[in-house]
Amino acid sequence: MNKTVTVNIGGMVFHIEELAYDKLKNYLQNIRCHFSVSDGRDEIIEDIESRIAEILLQILGKSRQVVTSEDVDQVMSVMGKPEDFSGADDAACSTSQTNGDATANEATIKRRLYRDPDERVIAGVCSGLGHYFGIDAVWLRLLFIIIFFMGFSGLLIYIVLAIILPKAITPTQKLEMRGDPVNISTIRKETESPAVKREPSGISNFFDLMLSGIKIILKGIVYIITAFFAFIALIVLFSIGMGIMAMLGVGGLTIPVFISDQFLSRDQQMWTTVAFILLFAIPAVWLIIRLVKWMFNIKYNTHRLNVAVGILFILGLAVAFFNVYDIARDFAKDAKIRNTVEVLNPSAQTLSLRIMDDPKYDEESQSRIFSTRGGNFSVTTGSDFVFNQDNVDFKIEKAPTDQFELIQIFSAEGRTEKEAMDNAKSIKYNFEQKDSTLMLSDHFPIPKGVKFRNQKVLLILKVPVGKSIYIDESMVDILDDIDNVTNTWDGDMGGHTWKMTDAGLMCTDFDFTTNKSNTVDSDDVDINIDQHGIRIKGKDANDNDKNVNIKIDKSGMHVKTEDAK
Amino acid sequence: MGNLENTQSQMRKGVLEFCILSIISKGEVYPSDIIDEMKEAKLIVVEGTLYPLLTRLKNAGLLSYNWVESNAGPPRKYYKLTPLGQEHLKELKKTWDELVDAVNQTYHNSTEK
Structure with missing residues (x-):
């Protein structure tokens, strides 16, 4: 696929490919500069154009519409090179360039700002500016010297210009710099007889060296930054990929699948995956494309890609929003189950409270994938995954009778009240009494197939007045703001024996009122x-x-x- | 070799004008017809050569042209000789005959020796 332009050749309309157009234009320009006005140049060109139109029509026939580069080649081979034409020689070409006729062309040619390496004193900035503005470079040099002396900024301006302005190296660039028309004959002329070079001075050589050094350093910095971002982007992409793979249950990454199964329904998992792809994976790929494009200076239009990525991102936001809303609804209602268990009065005066040993849980606490301290849940790995909810709270209250009592309150949330109730019922809390020791669990498992719906266990131990309890150090984590007469923190209550009095709990083996406790x-x-x-x-x-x-x-x-x- | 080619092209260039005028003298002709004939005679290789020549001859008053509509492209210029052109052609013919004689004479003499 090629872009075409529409041209008028000899009064006929042609669609011509851009490349072919440039070729033909150059060719005609070349012919033009072989003749002077006195030769009847315009008429010759007109005749030749008419003939070209005729040949092109013949070549195209009825089946084709667009003139290609090959067609122009064919035309040129039929018409011949301007050098083969009689009646004019190359001298005419160069004279037509310098006389007045050429100025009409020049007006339409864009001058470009370059550094002129041929007429430089330092880096060729002034001579380049001179070419651009059509002023003798001497005046600009003088101006720069004045600015130099007025302040350091002058030097800075010069250095900045020296860095950002490209050097005119190729003949085309040199022609553009001077605002000369660029065509085959001028390029040939430029190549054959380049402008006289001014011997570069010592300063300019030094400046060149410095400039290339600065450029290399700047480029290096840019590359390092780019590489850094590319690295980050790759890591992000990699982890997103892993996450997605895990969610989809690919290859051995079943632990997170288990986790997500404990939280989300299949549909929610799917939509979460979709949202992740839209919000992270696609933008990450896009970012990498941009970086690669920028690093290797690849030029192609990514406008559509940008728009597409933008639309997908917004779509991702919408999916994420509705998914989060849907997930939140699973926690909309809550339910509580309360049951009371009688605790046998211990034979000893004091009831000991401690956390039950769960060898598996304790042993594997090292390998918990995640847990929130004092809080919610943890997952232990091993041959069998156990999703443990750590949300167990323990309170102590005064018993109305002379009987120890343990009240268990199981609560959970759900989409409906019934669901919340079912979730609460699914809690299996484990405790054990061995004579005068009450062993409690500081966690409870959420069985597979039951979703995490903020299940909680609240234990309330009713202690009759006059009875004592010993709170083991291990209990400290589950104690929940236990009232006592000395207002001692939960954290300090462990390891002591407390007696229920009419006023509340009081420590019997340690005086919390003494200043020692506050050291x-x-x-x-x-x-x-x-x-x-x-x-x-x-x-x-x-x-x-x-x-x-x-x-x-x-x-x-x-x-x-x-x-x- | 370059020298030979140069001489050959100079000789062809010299007779080019004469040949074109003699082709046009047969009646109104279109440049393309001239080219076909010239190509056959190996006097012209590329078409581009013709147009500057025709323009020069026309500007010298030796040729005139009529526009003729064409159904295969832009309107065409059909050239014919002006009276001045016919006169010119006559002169050229005379010169040519003399030249041929001169060439024959010098060439044959030199080969006989």
């Missing part, structure tokens, strides 16, 4: 808070050999520095 000890800082005030003792941040004592009390704040030894 923070770290390697460098001691903070002590008591009824007298706050004392902070720590190392001087600026001088390791000094200690700083800060005391804040009723009388104000005191700062004292002392030697560490």
Whole structure:
């Protein structure tokens, strides 16, 4: 497929391919410059054009519409080269260039800004500008020297121009630089008798070296940045690919499939995949195409591609939005199941509370794929995947009777209330009483086939007044804001025995009211808070050999520095 | 070799005008017809050569032309000799005959020796 242009040759309309057009135009231009006005140039050209039209019509016949490059070649072989024409010689060509007739052509030819390597003093910027504006380069050099002395910016302007302006190297570029028409004969002339070169000065050689050095460094930086982004894009693409593969359940990556099965329905998984492809994979590929295009300076029109990628991205947003909405609806309703289990009164005075050992869970806690601390869920790997929900909370309340009681409240969410109820019912929470020890579990499995719908277990232990409980250190993680008379943090309650009094829980083996409990000890800082005030003792941040004592009390704040030894 | 080719082309160029005028003298002709005939006689290889020549002869007043509509392209120029052209052709014919005689004479004399 080639672009065509419509031309008028000898009063006839022709569709001609662009390449063929350039060839024919050059050919006619070439003929034109072989004759002068006095030769009757216009008439000769007219006659020749008429004949060309006739030949072309003959070549095309009825079946073809477009003149190709080969057709023009054929015309040229029939008509012959201008050099073979009699009545004029090459001298006529060069004279027609310099006399007034040529100026009409020149007006339509675009001048281009280049650096002129033939007439340079430093980098040829001034002579290039001179050609462009039609001013003698000397004046521009003078101007630049003045700017140089007015400030450093002059030099900067020069360097910037030297970097961004291309050097006129080929004859075509040199002709464009001077605003001469570019055709076969002028190019030939330029090649055969190039402009006289000015001997490059020492400065210009040095400047050339410096310029190419700067260019190489800039190019290097650009390449490094590009490579970096390409690398990131590749990683993103790779991980997206892995994710998609995993979602589709390709090759061994079944763990995430299991995870997604626990969260999403098949349809939701599919739409999530679609959204991922539209939102990430396609833009990533597009980004790589852009980068490659930019790195290797490939020029082709990607407008349609850009539009397509944009539309797909918006489509992806829509899919993602509706999918997220659909997923959110699965969590719309919630349900609670409450049941009460009697806890046998222990033979001993104190009921011990501890977390049950789950060798599998503990052993594999190292290999949890993900877990949120103090919170929601974890997945253990191994021969059998267990999706564990860690959302277990434990509260202690005063019992109305003299009987220990454990209340289990299972809650879950779902699309409908019935679904939420079913999800709550599916919870199988495990606990065990061995005489005076109550062993609780800090997690519960969500069986395969049941979706994660924010299942929670809330345990409330009712402790009769006068009875004691021992809270093992292992319990600390599931304690949920347990009221006690000393307002002790849950984190500090472990490892102590607490007695239920009328006022609430009270620690019996440790006095949380003493200041000791409030001492923070770290390697460098001691903070002590008591009824007298706050004392902070720590190392001087600026001088390791000094200690700083800060005391804040009723009388104000005191700062004292002392030697560490 | 280059020298020979140069001489040959000079000789052809010299007689080109004479030949064209004599072809046109037969009646109104179209450049293409002239070319066909000239190509046959190996006087012209490429068509482009003809147009500058015709224009020069026309500008010298030796030729005139009529526009004739063509159904195979743009209108064509049909050339014919002006009285001045006929006169010119006569002169050329005379010169040509003399030249042929001169060439024959010098050439034969030189080969007889």
